[in-house]
Amino acid sequence: MKYLDEYRDVKIAHALAAEIRRRSTRPWVLMEICGGQTHTLMRYGIDDLLGESVQLVHGPGCPVCVTPLEMIDRAIALARLPEVTLVSYGDMLRVPGSETDLFHVKAEGGDVRVVYSPTDAVELARSQPGRQVVFFAIGFETTAPAHAMVVLQAERLGLRNFSLLVSHVLVPPAIRTLLSSPKNRVQGFIAPGHVCTVVGMRDYENLVREFHVPIVVGGFEPIDLLEAIHMLVAQLEEGRAEVENQYSRSVQYEGNRPAQEAVARVFEVSDRKWRGIGPIPESGLRLKEKFAAFDAERLFDLADVCAEEPSECISAEVLLGLKKPTDCSAFGTRCTPEKPLGAPMVSSEGACAAYHQYRRHLVTL
Amino acid sequence: MRPITNTGATSLHSDSVSKDETKDLAAFSCPVPLPAGGRILLGHGSGGKLSAELLQNVFLPALGNPVLNRLEDQAIVSLNGVRLAITTDSFVVKPLIFRGGDVGSLAVHGTINDLAMGGAEPLWLSAAFILEEGLPIETLRRVVGSMHEAAANAGVEIVTGDTKVVEKGSADGIFINTTGIGLVREGITLSAAQARPGDAILVSGMLGDHGIAILAEREGLQFETAVQSDSAPLHTLVASLLEATREVRCLRDPTRGGLSSTLNEIAASSGVGMELEETSIPVREEVRGACEMLGLDPLYVANEGKLVAIVAPDSAEAALRALQNHPLGKDARIIGRVTSGHPRMVVMRTPFGTTRIVDMLTGDQLPRIC
Incomplete structure (x- = not known):
């Protein structure tokens, strides 16, 4: 498959892995931020190729995983209301809330729909004016522009039965929390390529200045990740700490300006709770006051839906x-x-x- | 709104299961508890772990007998020294008509294939229709015409049937149930419990075509693709294979749940491990592309015209040639071996020389969001 197979080339992978092993003088501890990157590392067994030269630890970049329990309980509470159609990305349906998950609510008769694109949720609202369509808007900086666009689209269409249950989080505050922890052992980061495609690299430069830690913006295929690891090891061995861009076929320094503008029009930065981590100041997005009419948390009384996480989990x-x-x-x-x-x-x-x-x-x- | 507070329970359903209920079920079922008072989820029909749980916890405790308990794709029963294969299957595909087939041809092919996987020559089929009020008669006519054509081409007869109509909304257009009866070839006993370490694992062709052809036409997903469903009757392919070698241990058609579920079922039934070579697994370029786009793994996508064969090591090459010489098996490959290591686990060697597990599907395959 063109544009993919090149980044899964076995010879290049083995050569990069050998070079990483040769270059490493000690087992550097590196973290890939994004869940998509973790998935590739595991699927292809890349950590096995690297032996003891680096230790990969896996970051908080799975949007489904970090969505707090109480937001899932709120989505479930909404899906149980007879007048609500709850619309979500597929993998949220299986995520357990305190008592149940959205799959089970659907089986009980709740109107829960899966979409690939949030614009399908707007279409649902338009085609069934008698129902309240709530879109469960989760994710990082990557999904935020599309979610901003559907709010603007719903406003333009004058829809009164469409809203978002927003649980948006931002990557840099999570990295800052991690680096500020006295227990931190991560020495270099593979930053999430798709997040940086949207927001650019400026925020990561601030982190490098503040904490003197190398960050390489990386892609999602095996060769992308091996190259990013190679770049991090080179920086560490040479005592450098810079932001470098491995994923240059997608990421530009300034990011995607129109996408950033759409997000800035609709959302504002807010404190957010992360499942497994807890509250992080200014680590998320919420709808601006101007768009209150599209905010499910203001339209429905959800404030008393709260939850605590099980204690055995070391997430x-x-x-x-x-x-x-x-x-x-x-x-x-x-x-x-x-x-x-x-x-x-x-x-x-x-x-x-x-x-x-x-x-x-x-x-x- | 009712406040929801966490009870500290770690299991989703543990609170709703009374001790007595679990004890009763545990007497004849596997240790995975089915939530009593739970409900059927779509995942229970996906052919993966949830389907297996339903079988172990609901159907077998109530209906189990030595023939049913074998859990093959068909029952094999003896009557006056004659071995008959019987199978039944319901078809609820959406959309009713898709690239490469429709619910009618699929119902004929699917039941023929379940007979063929038992080494049987398919002879007769029944057809029962559940129709939704308001269905255009023209659609029904097309589907029934397609059934006739599929049966005639395969040399089987539809000899009995039934029709029921339900209120609008109680079904989705047309549901078809087909039952098939076939005659098992002499000297042939195929079973998912017969795989032995060293056996070769073969597939008869490109994987994932049917699932992708269907997904491409689903509401909300519509994308353009040239991929057609591989829906086809496999009994002549099986006949060619069994003529070439009698050392076939097991045949299965990897329908719902795809190759991964089929191999995990065989590994579990036989108590063996399996090792696959990722580079040997045949997947069409368009199917790989669609799977990349949708965040799916072709190993979990349904097929309706492919078989998996477990064959004794010395007969593997003969079996491969027999498959490749048949029009429905020209892309057949040996994709791996049965092992004594890691029993009940299917492991795949990646192109990089590393290994990973190929697990059974937990529920429906879900699209990733980023």
Whole structure:
């Protein structure tokens, strides 16, 4: 497949891996931020290719995993209302809330729909004016522009039955939290290529200045990740700390201006809770006052829906790179993708689920 | 609105299952508890882990008997020394008409294939229709015409049938159930429990065509593709294979849940492991592309005209040639081996020389969001 197979080339992969092993004088601890990157690392067994030269820890970049329990409970509460059609991306349906998940609410008769594109949710609202269509808007900087666009589209169409349940989070504040922790052991980051395609690289330069840690913006294919790791190891070995762009076929320094403008028109920065990590100041987005008419949390009374996370789950340590999924005593036994205890076991992009899906033959449970 | 507070329960359903209920079920079922008072989810019909749970926890405890408990794609029963294969299947595909077939031809092919996978020559089919009020008669005419054509081409007869009509909204256009009866070839016993370490694993052609052809026409997903459903009757392909070698241990058609579910079922039934070579698995370029775009894995996508064969090591090459010499098997490949290591687990060697698990599907395959 053109434009993909080139980035899965076996010879190049082995050459890069050999060069990384040759270059490393000690096992550098590197974190890939994005769940899509974790998925590729596990699927292709890239950590196996690298041996002891680097230790990869998996970051908090799975949007499904970090969506807080209480937001899922709120989505479930909305889906149970007879007048509401709740619209969501597919992988949110399986995420357990405190009591149940959206799949089960659907089976109980709740009107829950899956879409690939948020514009389909606007279309649903237009075609059924008698129902309240609520779109569960989750994700990082990548999905925010599309969510901003559908709010603007709904406003232009004069829709009165369309709203968003917003649970948007931002990557740089999470990295800052991680680097500020006294327990941090991450020495370099692979920044998420698709997030940077939207927002550009400026925020990451600020992090490098503040914490003197190398950051390479990386893609999602095996060669992308190996090249990004290679660039990080080179910086560490040479004592440099810079922002470099491995994913230059998609990421430009300034990012995508029209997308940034759409987000700035509709959303504003707010404090957000992250599942498994807890509250992080100014780490998310909410709808601006001007768009209150499209904010499901203002249209429906959801304030008293709150929840606490189960205590056995070590997801905070996993999401912050302090522990590997296999360090958890519940991994693969009391916690599986069918019955997840916590966030990273939920989505296929979560670190625990990726380990469970692809690598559990290599560990003893 | 009612406040929802966390009870500290770690399982989704543990609170709703009374101790007595779990004890009763545990007497004859696998340890995975089915939530009592739970409901059927779409995932229960996807041919993966949830379907297996339903079988173990609901159907087998109530209906189990030595023939049913074998859990093959068909029952094999003896009558006056004659071995008959019987199978039944319901077809609820949406859309009713798709690239490369329709619900009618699919219903004929699917039931023929379930007989063929037991080494049987298909003879007779029944056809039962559940029709939704308001269905255009022209659509029904087209589907029934297609059934006739599919049956005639395959040399089987539809010898009995039934029609029911339900209120609008109680069904989705046309649901078809077909039952098939066939005669098992002498000396042939195929079973998912017969795979042995060293056996070769073969597939008869390109994987994922049917699932992608269907997805391409689903509401909300419509995309253009040249991929057609591979829906086809496989009994003549099976006949060619069994003529070439009698050392076939097991045949399965990887329909719902795709190749991964079929191989995991065989590995579990036989108590063996499997090792696949990723580079040997045949997937059409267009199917790979569509899967990349949708965030799906072709190993989990449905097929309706492909088979998986587990064959003794010495007969693998003969089996491969027999498949490749048949028009429906020209892209056949040996994709891996049965192993004694990692029992009940299917492991794949990636092009990079690393390994990963190919697991059974948990529920419906879900699109990723980014």
